[in-house]
Structures are given as C-alpha cells and as structure tokens.
Amino acid sequence: MLKCNINGVDLEVPEGTKLIEAFLKAEQKIAHYCWHPGLSVAGVCRLCMCEIEGNPRLQIACNTEVQEGMVASNQSEKVKETVRWGMDFHLINHPLDCPICDQAGECGLQEQYMEYGQYTPSMAHAKVKKRKVVSLGSKVVLDSERCILCSRCVRFTDEVTKTHELGIFNRGDKSEIGTFHDKPLENKYAVNTVDICPVGALTSKEFRFKQRVWYLKDEKTVCPGCSTGCSVKVYHNQEGLFRVKPEYDAEVNEHWMCDEGRGVFDWVNRQNRQSYSVNAENMEKPSSSELKLILTAQQTVEEYESLFEYLKSSNKKVEVYYWKNNPDKFDDFDNLLIRGDKNPNTKGLLETAVKHDITLNPFSGFDGFESFEGDIWFILPENKAVYPLYEQYVEKALKLENNLTIFAVPKVKVDKTKKNISILPLKTYFEKDGHFLNFNGLKRQLKPGPLQVSSALALNEWVSFVKSDDFGDQVDLLSKRKSEGFRKKNEMTQTGGGL
Amino acid sequence: MSKAIESKLLTEYYDDPHYMSFEGYTKRKGYEVLKKAFKMKPEEIVAEVKASGLRGRGGAGFPTGVKWGFLPKNDKKRFLLCNADEGEPGTFKDRMMMEKAPHQLIEGMIISAYAVNAHKSYIYIRGEYTDCLRIVKEAIDEAYAKGLLGKNILGSGFDHDMDVYSGAGAYICGEETGMISSLEGLKGQPKLKPPFPAIQGYLKFPTIVNNVETLAAVIPIIEKGADFYKSLGTEKSTGTKLFSVSGDVVQPGNYEVELGTPLMDLIELCGGLKPGRSLKAVIPGGSSAPVLTADECVDATMDYENLSAKGSMLGSGAVIVIDDSHSMVDLLTVIMHFYHHESCGQCTPCREGTGWLEKLVKGILKGSGRVEDLDLILRVANNMKGRTICALSDAAALPALSFVEKFRLEFEQHIRTQSPVRERETTSHA
Ligand SMILES: Cc1cc2nc3c(=O)[nH]c(=O)nc-3n(C[C@H](O)[C@H](O)[C@H](O)COP(=O)(O)O)c2cc1C
Ligand code: SF4
Ligand code: SF4
Ligand code: SF4
Ligand code: FES
Numbered sequence: 001m002l003k004c005n006i007n008g009v010d011l012e013v014p015e016g017t018k019l020i021e022a023f024l025k026a027e028q029k030i031a032h033y034c035w036h037p038g039l040s041v042a043g044v045c046r047l048c049m050c051e052i053e054g055n056p057r058l059q060i061a062c063n064t065e066v067q068e069g070m071v072a073s074n075q076s077e078k079v080k081e082t083v084r085w086g087m088d089f090h091l092i093n094h095p096l097d098c099p100i101c102d103q104a105g106e107c108g109l110q111e112q113y114m115e116y117g118q119y120t121p122s123m124a125h126a127k128v129k130k131r132k133v134v135s136l137g138s139k140v141v142l143d144s145e146r147c148i149l150c151s152r153c154v155r156f157t158d159e160v161t162k163t164h165e166l167g168i169f170n171r172g173d174k175s176e177i178g179t180f181h182d183k184p185l186e187n188k189y190a191v192n193t194v195d196i197c198p199v200g201a202l203t204s205k206e207f208r209f210k211q212r213v214w215y216l217k218d219e220k221t222v223c224p225g226c227s228t229g230c231s232v233k234v235y236h237n238q239e240g241l242f243r244v245k246p247e248y249d250a251e252v253n254e255h256w257m258c259d260e261g262r263g264v265f266d267w268v269n270r271q272n273r274q275s276y277s278v279n280a281e282n283m284e285k286p287s288s289s290e291l292k293l294i295l296t297a298q299q300t301v302e303e304y305e306s307l308f309e310y311l312k313s314s315n316k317k318v319e320v321y322y323w324k325n326n327p328d329k330f331d332d333f334d335n336l337l338i339r340g341d342k343n344p345n346t347k348g349l350l351e352t353a354v355k356h357d358i359t360l361n362p363f364s365g366f367d368g369f370e371s372f373e374g375d376i377w378f379i380l381p382e383n384k385a386v387y388p389l390y391e392q393y394v395e396k397a398l399k400l401e402n403n404l405t406i407f408a409v410p411k412v413k414v415d416k417t418k419k420n421i422s423i424l425p426l427k428t429y430f431e432k433d434g435h436f437l438n439f440n441g442l443k444r445q446l447k448p449g450p451l452q453v454s455s456a457l458a459l460n461e462w463v464s465f466v467k468s469d470d471f472g473d474q475v476d477l478l479s480k481r482k483s484e485g486f487r488k489k490n491e492m493t494q495t496g497g498g499l
Numbered sequence: 500m501s502k503a504i505e506s507k508l509l510t511e512y513y514d515d516p517h518y519m520s521f522e523g524y525t526k527r528k529g530y531e532v533l534k535k536a537f538k539m540k541p542e543e544i545v546a547e548v549k550a551s552g553l554r555g556r557g558g559a560g561f562p563t564g565v566k567w568g569f570l571p572k573n574d575k576k577r578f579l580l581c582n583a584d585e586g587e588p589g590t591f592k593d594r595m596m597m598e599k600a601p602h603q604l605i606e607g608m609i610i611s612a613y614a615v616n617a618h619k620s621y622i623y624i625r626g627e628y629t630d631c632l633r634i635v636k637e638a639i640d641e642a643y644a645k646g647l648l649g650k651n652i653l654g655s656g657f658d659h660d661m662d663v664y665s666g667a668g669a670y671i672c673g674e675e676t677g678m679i680s681s682l683e684g685l686k687g688q689p690k691l692k693p694p695f696p697a698i699q700g701y702l703k704f705p706t707i708v709n710n711v712e713t714l715a716a717v718i719p720i721i722e723k724g725a726d727f728y729k730s731l732g733t734e735k736s737t738g739t740k741l742f743s744v745s746g747d748v749v750q751p752g753n754y755e756v757e758l759g760t761p762l763m764d765l766i767e768l769c770g771g772l773k774p775g776r777s778l779k780a781v782i783p784g785g786s787s788a789p790v791l792t793a794d795e796c797v798d799a800t801m802d803y804e805n806l807s808a809k810g811s812m813l814g815s816g817a818v819i820v821i822d823d824s825h826s827m828v829d830l831l832t833v834i835m836h837f838y839h840h841e842s843c844g845q846c847t848p849c850r851e852g853t854g855w856l857e858k859l860v861k862g863i864l865k866g867s868g869r870v871e872d873l874d875l876i877l878r879v880a881n882n883m884k885g886r887t888i889c890a891l892s893d894a895a896a897l898p899a900l901s902f903v904e905k906f907r908l909e910f911e912q913h914i915r916t917q918s919p920v921r922e923r924e925t926t927s928h929a
Contacts, residue, residue, distance in 0.1 A: 043691045044845045046886050057885055063691050085882035089851040122875050125858040149844065168686070168844070171669070173854040175844035 004070040019061035019072055020048050030074055031083050031116045033090070033108060033198050034150040035062035038255035039159055042151045047086045047112075050074040058082060080116070087117035093128045093173065095145045103200025105213040109148070128173050136178075137165070137185035139259060140194055140202055144176045147201035153177060153193040160256060161336070163187040177201070188338060191259045195245055206262070207243045211235075219449040220247050222436055224298065224383060224429045225261040227330075227341040229438035232257055234265055234430055236449060241265035241430065251442060258338050267382055267409060268428045268452055274408045275453045279422035280475045283466055287403050290374025294321040294363050296381040297343035299459050300434030300446065301352055306460035308356035310467060317374075321363035322349070325387045339439055342386035344429070347437040365389070366396045375403045379459065382409035382428050407459060425456040432458040454481040504764055506731060508719045508739045509712070510755045513599045519634065521641040524602035530647060532722045536610040537655035539721075544614035548717060550725035552737035557582050557673075557710030558785065558815045559890075560803050563717075567615050569697035570705050577705040579612045579620040580682070581714055583635075584666055584673035586625060587785035588837060589817030592741040592753045593711040597624070597631040600715075601638035605661065607714040609652065610721055612659050615707055620661050622711075623678050626668035636663050670841035674889045675708040676700075677843065688843045689889035710815075712741055732758035736802035736813070744769045746820035747776060758813075762791075762799040766820060776822040780906075784814025786834050787894030789901035790821075811901070827906040828913045831898065832857070832864045838895035849892035852883040856899050863910060866917035873910055876903050 001012040006026040013022050018041070023030040033045040041063050048061040053071040058079065061072070074083075090109065098104045130144035154166045154177070165185045169178045179185055185193070194204045216235040223230040223244065231249035235242050244265055246257035266272060293311070295304075311318045324330070325342060332340025343349075353360050369376070378397050384390040397404060398414055398421065406412055406423045414421050431452060435445045455478045457465070465474050507513075517523025524530070536544060549564025570577060581604065585593040597604060604622070612620050624632050639661050642648045650658045664682055671677045672687040679701050681687035700706025716738060720728045729737045736758035742765060745751045749770030756765060762781060772778060778793040783801070789811040791799060799805060803813050821830065839857040844850040859876050862868045880896035887893075903910055 041691065042845075043888060044847065046846050046848055049886070063693075082882065082886065086847065086886075089847045089882075092851050092855060122878070123855065125855070125862065128854065148847070149850065151845075170844075171671075172839060172842040172844045173850050175850065 002066050002068045002070075004066050004068075004072070007073045007075055013066050017066045019050065019052075019059075019064040019066055019070070022066050022072070023048075023050070023061055023074070028074070029115065030061060031086065031112050032062060033112070033148055034152065036152050036155075036196055036255075039152060039155040039196075042155065045086070045090070045148070045150055047083055047090075047116075049079050049082045049086070051076060051079060083116045084119050087113055088119060088121065088123070090148050091117070091121070092123040093145070094148070095127065097143070097146060097200065101143075101146065101200040102203045102208045103146075103197075107200060108198030130176055134178075135184075135205075136202075137190060139190045139205055140185055141205055141208065142177055143201050143203070146199050147177055147197075148199055149175055149177070150198060152196045152198070153202060156189075156193055156196060157185070157187070160192070161187045161189050166193070188258050188260065188334070189256060189336065191262055192246070192256050196255075204243070204262075211237065211239075211242050216242060218245075219430070219447055221430065221447050221449070222344065222444040223257060223261040223264060224344040224436070225258070225264045225342065226339045227343060227346050227439040228252065228337050228339050229344050229436050229442070229444050230257040230261060230337060231444065232261065234449060236265075236430075240269040240271075240452065252438065252444070253337055256337065258336075260338070264383060265430070267384070268430045270452050272410060273453045273456070274411050274423060274425040276455055276479070277422070277424050277475060278414060278416075279419060280424065281472060282403065282419075282422040283405065283424075284471045288374040289315070290317045290372070291377065292319050292321065292369065292372060292374065293377040293379070294323055295349075295379040296323045296325070296387070297341075297346040297349040298381045298383060299349070299379065300345060300429075300432065300436060301348040302434040303459035304349055304352040305356075306463045308352060308358050310463045311358070312356055320353070320358050320360055322360035323363040323381075323387075323393075325381070325389075341439065342383065343381070344438070345436040347439065347441055348435070351437065365393060366400065369400070369402075373402065375405070376400065377405045377407070379407045379426075380410065380412070382426065384410050407462065409456075424462055425453055426462075427451070427453075427456045427458045431456065434458070434460075451481075455479050504756055504760060504768060505754060506739045506757045507755050508731070509596070509603070509715050509741065510599075510753070513595070518600055519598065519602075519638075521602060521638070521645060524600070529602055530606055532718045533606050533609055533647070534653060536613060536721050537653060537657065541614045541616055544610065544717075544721060547725050548614065548720055551720040551728040552725075552732075552735070553713065553716055553720060553728070554736065554803065555710055556712035556716070556740065556816065557675075557708075558587060558787070560813060563709065563713055566697065566709075567611075567707060569695065570615055570707065571698070574616060575705070577615065577617050577707070578701045579608065579615060579617040580675075580678065580701060580706060580708045581608055581620065581622040581711060582673060582675065582678060582708050583622050583624045583628070583631065583711050584670075584678060585628070585711075585815075586670035586673040586841075587787065587815040587817055588834070589743060589745050589782065589785050589819045590815040591743045591745075592816060594625075594628055594631055595753050596711050596715060596741070597628070597635050601635045602642070603715050603718065604635070604711055605638055605642050605647070607717045608661065609647065609659055610717050611707075611709065611714050613655075613657050614717075617707070618658050618660065620659065621682060621701075622661070622663045623672070623682060624663055624665055625673075626666040632663060632665050639663065669843075670837075671843045671889070671891060674891065677889065678708065679706065686843075688845055689891075691888055733800075733802045733804070735804045740801070740813075740816050742801065742816045742818050744818045744820065746818075747773055747822035747824070748820050749773060756801070759800050759802040759805075762796050762801055762818070765801060765818065769820075772820070772822055776824060778820070779823045779825065780821040780827070782817075782819040782821070782898070784812045785817040786819070786837065787890075787897060788812045788814045789897045790827075790905060792905050826913070827902055827909050828860070828864050831902040832860045834898050834902075835860045835895065838891065842891060842895070846887035846892060848883045848886045849895070852879055852892065853895045855879055856883075856895060860899070863914055863917075868914045868917075870911060870914055872914075873903050873907060 007028045009026040031047040034042045043063040049058045134142040157166045194202045218233040223232045230253035231247040244262045329340030512518045512527045553563045554560040666672045672681045676690040696706040835857040839853040842853040880899040883892045883896040
C-alpha cells in the first residue's frame with residue numbers, strides 16, 4: 001500500500017493505482033471524460049488536471065501513478081481555471097442540441113459544465129460542422145458534432161471486444177469517429193459504446209427517443225439472459241420497461257453486458273404478459289395423487305425451495321421433469337460474458353434439487369405422457385425466445401386431457417371451454433425477490449421493481465396459496481391488486497408548468 | 500561581411516558534387532571516423548558525446564549524451580531512429596544534408612548505433628522529400644555492398660541493419676512519439692509520456708530518436724574529440740549549427756556557423772536585407788519559436804541560452820527574416836493555418852484551440868475582427884500551453900502570443916482600418 005494525500009485527505013492505495021482513482025477514492029471531485037476504469041488510459045481530454053507537490057507543471061491524474069508520499073490537489077485557482085478552459089475547449093464546437101438530444105439529463109457535458117464550467121463563453125465564430133445521424137451498424141447511431149473525441153468507444157472495440165470496428169478518422173478538428181468501409185459496428189457488445197460515450201454522440205437505435213431519461217427510474221438487479229448473470233440496472237416507469245444497462249460487478253461482468261441481455265426486458269412489459277388467471281378454481285378441487293411437473297432453470301432458488309418442499313411434504317407421487325433448451329451448447333462461452341446456457345439459475349436448480357433429494361428427469365416433450373392420468377404442472381420459461389421448442393410444447397400441452405396447471409409469464413392462448421386447464425400468471429425476474437446462482441455458483445440477488453401485472457405471483461407465492469385452504473379468496477384479492485403509479489411523461493409541463 | 504564567420508564542420512565538402520557518392524565520400528576521409536569509433540568502447544563514445552555538450556538539433560535541444568544515457572543498462576533489443584521528417588516551417592537543413600551527404604548521415608548513425616548498442620535503425624524521411632528518400636536508400640545499398648552495414652561491420656563484430664521509412668507528409672510525425680506511432684503502422688499521433696521512448700518506444704522497445712544533424716555531428720566529436728567540439732560555440736551551446744535562413748534576405752540558404760554567432764552577423768552572411776528595406780522581426784527557430792522584434796535582434800546571438808533569455812528559442816535553427824514590407828497579421832494567419840491543419844486532434848485544447856486561433860486571426864485579417872479578439876487570442880493561447888500530450892499545442896500558442904503581444908499596435912491598426920463599420924458597432928454598444 002502507498003500513502004498519499006489528496007486535497008488534504010490522507011489515504012492508502014494499492015501500488016499501481018492511478019492518481020485519478022485516488023481522487024475518486026478520497027471522494028474528491030475531479031473532472032474527466034476520456035478516462036474509464038475499464039479501458040486503457042488515453043489522456044486526451046486533458047480535464048483531470050492536478051498539482052503534484054514537487055512538480056511545477058500541471059499533470060493529468062489519469063496517466064499518473066500514485067507514488068509513496070505523493071501530495072496532490074486540484075483546488076487551486078490555477079487548476080480550476082485550467083479545467084474551466086478545458087470545458088470550454090470541449091464546448092466551443094459543440095452544437096446546441098440539448099433539447100433534441102437523447103443524452104440530455106444524463107450527459108457528461110451538461111453535468112461537468114455545471115460542476116466545473118459555468119463561465120461566460122467567448123466563442124463567437126461559426127462552429128465546425130460534422131456529420132449527424134450516421135448509422136454505425138444495426139444498433140448504434142453517431143452524431144459527430146456532439147462527439148468530444150474521448151476515444152472511449154474506439155478503445156472499447158479495440159480492447160474489450162477486440163473487434164476493431166471503430167476508428168478516429170481525419171485529424172485536428174476535422175477528426176471524426178467512423179467505421180471502416182465494409183465493417184459496420186456489429187458485435188455482440190456494441191451498445192456498451194453508447195453507455196460509455198459521455199455525451200449524446202452515440203445513441204442506441206432501440207432506445208433513442210422512446211423516453212426522456214428523467215422520466216425513468218432504475219432498479220439494480222440481475223440479467224436473466226444467460227448463466228453469467230450480469231449485474232444490471234433496469235430503467236422503467238409507469239409505461240413499462242425501457243432499457244437495461246450494466247452495473248459494475250467486479251466478480252461477474254465488470255463494466256459491461258451483452259446486447260442480447262439489453263433486450264430481455266420486453267417480456268416483462270404488460271402487453272406481452274399473461275395478465276389474468278384462468279380456471280384458478282381448479283386448484284381448490286381435490287385432485288389426483290399423481291403429479292408430473294415440468295420446469296426450467298429460469299426460476300429463483302427461493303421458488304425451487306418452496307416448490308420442492310411442498311412436493312416432498314405432499315403425499316403425492318411426484319415426478320419432476322427438467323426442460324433444458326439447448327443442452328449441447330450449455331458449456332459454450334465467448335471468452336467475454338456470453339454463455340451458451342441461456343438460463344440464469346441452472347446451478348441454483350441443480351443444487352436445490354440435490355438438497356431436497358429431487359430427481360430431475362430430462363424432459364423431451366409429452367411423448368410417454370399418454371398413459372398418465374394424474375395432474376400436470378407446467379412451469380413455462382419466462383425467456384421463451386431461447387427455447388426453440390416452446391411453441392410446439394405449449395401447443396401439445398394444451399391438447400392434454402389431464403388436469404393441467406400452467407404457470408406462465410408469456411401469454412398463453414387457451415380455449416376457454418377446456419375446463420381441465422388452468423393458467424396462473426407468474427412474476428418475472430424484475431418483479432420478485434430471490435436469488436440466482438450463476439454458472440460459477442455466485443449468488444446474485446434480485447431486487448423487485450414495480451409489479452407490471454397485478455395478478456402475477458412468484459412460484460413460491462403460488463405454492464403458499466395452494467397450501468392454504470382459502471385459495472379462491474386469495475385469488476380474488478389478487479385480481480383487485482393495482483400496479484404502482486409513477487409520474488407520467490410530460491406530467492410536469494402538462495399540469496405544473498403549463499405550456 | 501565576409502564568409503569568414505562560417506565554420507564548416509559538417510558542411511566542409513558539401514560543394515563537392517561527388518561527396519554524395521560512396522567514392523566521393525571516402526575520398527574525403529569518409530568512414531574513417533567509424534573505424535576509430537570501433538576501436539573505442541561504446542560507453543567511451545557515449546561519454547565523449549556527453550562531454551562534448553552536443554544538444555539535439557531537432558528542436559528541443561536536449562543534451563544528446565544524456566538522452567543516450569537514459570537507455571536501460573542491459574543488452575536487450577533497442578532501436579535508433581533518425582528523425583528526418585523536417586516539418587518545422589522554415590527548416591530545410593536536413594534535406595540538404597541528405598541530398599549532399601547521405602553517407603555522412605549513415606556514418607554518424609552507425610557510430611551512434613554502436614554507442615547505444617542498437618542493431619537496427621530507421622531513417623524516417625518526410626513524405627515530400629522524394630529525392631532524399633531515393634538518395635538515402637541508394638546510399639544505404641552502397642553501404643551494405645561495401646560491408647558498412649549488415650553483419651560484423653569492418654570486422655568489428657558489430658552488426659547493424661538500416662532502413663528508410665517514408666512519412667506521408669504530416670508535421671506531427673516529426674514529434675518523436677508521433678513518428679514512432681507512424682513507424683509502427685498506426686495513425687501518426689504522439690503517445691502519452693511517460694513512458695518515454697528511451698524506456699519504451701518503437702514496438703515497446705527502448706528507442707533513441709535523434710535529428711539528422713545531431714547524428715551527423717557525432718562524427719566530428721569522435722574524430723576531433725569533445726574538447727575540440729566544446730571549443731566551438733558557447734559554454735552551453737557547443738559546436739556548430741546549420742541555420743536555414745529564409746525570408747527577406749538577399750541570399751536565403753543553409754549556413755553553418757558556430758553557435759553563439761550574432762543574429763545580425765548571420766543576416767549579413769546571407770547578404771543582408773533586400774535593398775531599401777528595414778528589419779521588422781525575426782523568427783529565430785522555426786515557426787514555433789516566439790518572434791523577436793527588430794530591437795530584440797540587435798543583441799541576439801544564435802545559441803540556446805541567449806534566445807531563451809529573450810523568451811524565444813533556437814528550435815530547429817530556421818531563421819525567418821521579416822522586413823517592413825510584411826504585415827504581421829498576414830504572417831500570423833499563415834502560421835495559425837498551419838497548426839490548425841497539422842494538429843493531430845487527440846488533445847482537446849490543441850484540437851479545438853488551433854482552429855479557434857485560426858478563426859480569430861483570420862477574422863482580423865479579413866476585416867471582421869474586434870479589438871477584444873486580441874485579448875481572447877492571448878487567453879486561448881495561454882490555455883493551450885503546457886496542457887497537452889505533445890508540444891504542438893505550445894508551438895501554436897507561442898507565435899500567437901508573441902505576435903499579438905509584440906505587435907499589438909499593428910493588429911489594432913489593422914482591425915481599425917479594415918473594419919470601420921464593425922468598430923462603430925462595437926463602440927456604440929459599449
Ligand atoms: C510538433 C513537433 C514536430 C517536430 N518535428 C520535428 C522534425 O520534423 N524533425 C526533428 O528532428 N524533430 C522534430 N521534433 C522534435 C522531436 O520530437 C524530437 O525532440 C527530436 O527529433 C529529437 O532529436 P534531437 O534530440 O536530435 O533533436 C518535433 C517536435 C514537435 C513537438
Ligand atoms: S451531448 Fe449533452 S451537451 Fe451535447 S447536445 Fe446532447 S445533452 Fe446537450
Ligand atoms: S463517440 Fe462518444 S465515446 Fe466515442 S469518442 Fe465520441 S464522445 Fe467519445
Ligand atoms: S498537442 Fe496537438 S498535436 Fe500534440 S498530441 Fe495533442 S492534439 Fe496531437
Ligand atoms: S481523464 Fe485524464 S486526460 Fe481525460
């Protein structure tokens with residue numbers, strides 16, 4: 001460990017720490033754009049200026065390694081003036097786009113101008129014109145005029161994905177981000193460039209203009225897209241879920257997530273959900289003493305716990321079938337984040353099954369179920385897109401004559417006259433408590449956000465309903481439950497301010 | 500003034516048209532010093548160069564022996580690079596040296612490479628210098644044919660390979676780390692320091708970068724000894740230097756004189772000013788060097804310390820003489836256009852500042868400038884100085900500062916006479 005002093009704060013940092021990290025550790029503000037903890041040092045924005053005792057010249061903190069006894073500060077008027085000018089150099093050619101810019105509200109230029117800028121601008125000449133609305137690939141759009149040439153996006157494609165699609169072309173104030181002519185930005189992690197772009201130069205085709213960010217709340221949770229289980233933030237409001245961004249997790253995904261994971265919020269939205277129960281009263285009738293249950297590795301450990309406990313304690317003859325989507329690809333890994341096992345909790349399922357002495361029989365469709373006359377519980381995977389046989393199996397199931405209970409997140413179309421089938425809406429990962437074990441056994445906690453479908457329950461909640469003797473009343477109550485409310489889009493201007 | 504003040508240590512035989520060939524060069528004792536050098540230990544050569552006080556001729560004037568001493572003390576791979584990019588406006592001495600005496604450069608490089616134990620060197624030649632490229636390439640081939648390059652040179656046991664590399668015409672590739680990026684096949688952009696090239700340079704190996712003239716100057720130092728070399732020039736600026744004198748003199752050209760030569764003598768050496776003209780200003784060390792007024796020129800001597808005491812610098816030795824027929828506004832516009840065009844664009848203050856300065860100065864030139872713009876130029880330039888990865892930002896700021904500070908009246912007059920309408924507007928608003 002090295003002792004140092006930052007703006008009068010004494011602290012110790014490990015060897016190899018950059019001075020900018022020491023500033024942040026000491027909770028001292030320091031302006032910066034180009035430095036990013038997950039990328040190499042570029043040292044180009046020249047904003048992280050500081051004074052180091054014994055060095056007459058101002059130094060950039062991002063390219064300085066802390067030395068034993070180093071005393072550094074950024075409080076002098078000289079540093080502040082330099083940073084103000086640094087801000088101005090960033091802004092003289094920046095367009096007045098904030099009102100139409102998707103980054104507004106979470107923009108590094110806006111934020112750092114308020115923190116370190118606030119000067120009277122002196123630039124009175126015409127700004128440099130550059131390209132706007134340039135499609136870099138299927139997912140990302142570039143506005144060159146807004147770009148501050150911090151090179152974060154270029155370093156990302158060079159160092160993290162190693163796909164090298166991006167470059168800075170031309171030189172001086174004609175410099176522009178671009179792709180090489182026949183190679184668009186098309187990798188499985190491309191949208192990370194949008195996250196690390198400090199300004200509105202890179203925006204996501206999927207998200208841009210869908211919502212103003214100040215109308216969104218976020219919830220830290222776990223991506224259910226594959227067995228890596230990246231820590232993420234899900235952004236939502238009363239209208240539903242809008243985007244997912246990675247959340248720093250040193251042990252799992254560091255700063256990144258894959259683009260596929262960003263799309264896994266759509267099934268949570270109301271319009272794609274089974275939003276009411278069907279024939280719930282079936283659950284109250286005394287049923288057969290034999291039960292076959294089909295499940296996937298997409299539920300939480302808590303759900304498996306309560307389910308397996310219930311199965312063990314009931315005096316039924318139970319067989320549990322484990323539906324794997326693509327077993328031959330389970331061990332695939334792209335050496336960054338993406339794993340072939342598209343279920344977030346395979347490890348959790350297997351461990352909980354062992355704990356409760358449950359045998360998991362492989363599920364490969366309903367062949368062999370013909371002679372079975374007992375009850376069937378079918379717990380559908382919420383991320384059905386990764387189950388190629390989903391539609392086929394659901395269709396088969398709906399033709400069964402058995403007493404069938406389907407627990408479902410996605411909509412299930414059932415013939416109302418088929419009284420043997422009941423459907424119970426399930427909560428998604430975004431709406432429930434509980435945890436997953438990722439591929440490597442790491443426990444990651446889900447944090448429940450607002451309920452999107454008021455009558456949905458987690459599997460463990462359904463199980464406790466089943467165990468209780470007033471199932472019907474409970475379901476009634478459930479149907480009266482309301483989703484939580486949020487500020488509506490444009491609410492302030494419509495009601496408060498008046499336009 | 501007679502030509503007696505010339506001191507031709509490097510350029511003695513430049514009038515001999517055969518000097519550029521291997522035969523012509525060896526007739527003039529070429530490659531003899533190399534034989535002497537091989538009899539010395541590498542560290543003795545480094546010590547001799549250190550003792551000679553030789554300072555880099557590329558612009559920064561860093562002591563060459565000291566730079567060589569920064570290399571790690573081991574026998575791991577390292578490179579020697581010759582900076583022949585010669586981009587500093589006003590400089591044309593390296594071009595003459597390569598055209599007239601390519602073998603001199605090669606000999607100087609082999610001695611230097613032997614001293615720093617580099618087995619591979621590159622000469623990075625400015626893209627526009629197509630003749631130099633051809634001439635140096637042919638000379639290298641000759642040197643290989645004569646056993647002066649390759650394995651076991653002259654039976655010394657020292658192996659050395661040499662090659663040329665052509666730039667593509669970017670000024671920034673003359674900055675040593677920009678040059679290294681370019682040689683590596685990357686976009687020609689300076690690298691962050693630290694690490695410095697002597698520790699981690701070309702392909703991450705320790706690397707020494709020296710200017711053409713610096714490397715050639717190693718020959719007389721080894722031939723005649725550090726003491727002789729030190730007897731020329733001043734205490735802190737030893738030896739001789741080639742000055743590329745251009746602008747308003749009768750005979751522009753390259754002149755080799757002892758360091759410390761009075762600037763006015765140098766101008767005399769070039770035949771003086773054109774008839775009927777008076778001296779207005781001199782840029783003493785390439786366009787990056789702060790301009791000197793005619794008054795400041797009177798007692799200026801061409802050495803590192805005198806010019807730096809005057810707030811300017813010796814730079815690459817490009818002396819641009821300006822007489823009273825020129826407008827300083829016009830000249831500064833040309834210079835600002837150059838830096839705006841050449842900034843590599845990595846560092847925000849340089850990328851944005853060079854463009855801003857050009858717009859401001861050009862505005863004044865074209866008649867849309869305001870008097871306040873002069874202070875703005877100073878503020879912008881001051882905030883570009885010492886804030887960036889390489890010195891190009893400073894190189895743009897320094898002329899802007901010195902032109903406006905020293906010739907403010909002329910700028911103000913230009914603004915007033917070129918934009919009377921605009922001036923009335925500003926005063927009525929004030
Ligand atoms: C923008 C810029 C351009 C430069 N151009 C040249 C050049 O064309 N030739 C040169 O020898 N040095 C040039 N230099 C200086 C080099 O960076 C370096 O200091 C020099 O090549 C070292 O050699 P020396 O010690 O022999 O002078 C330039 C420096 C800067 C900042
Ligand atoms: S990038 Fe930021 S400062 Fe620029 S227009 Fe967008 S919101 Fe405004
Ligand atoms: S597009 Fe964004 S991330 Fe890329 S260089 Fe420009 S500002 Fe930086
Ligand atoms: S100072 Fe200018 S030329 Fe030098 S690295 Fe920075 S942007 Fe490039
Ligand atoms: S954050 Fe240090 S230079 Fe950009």
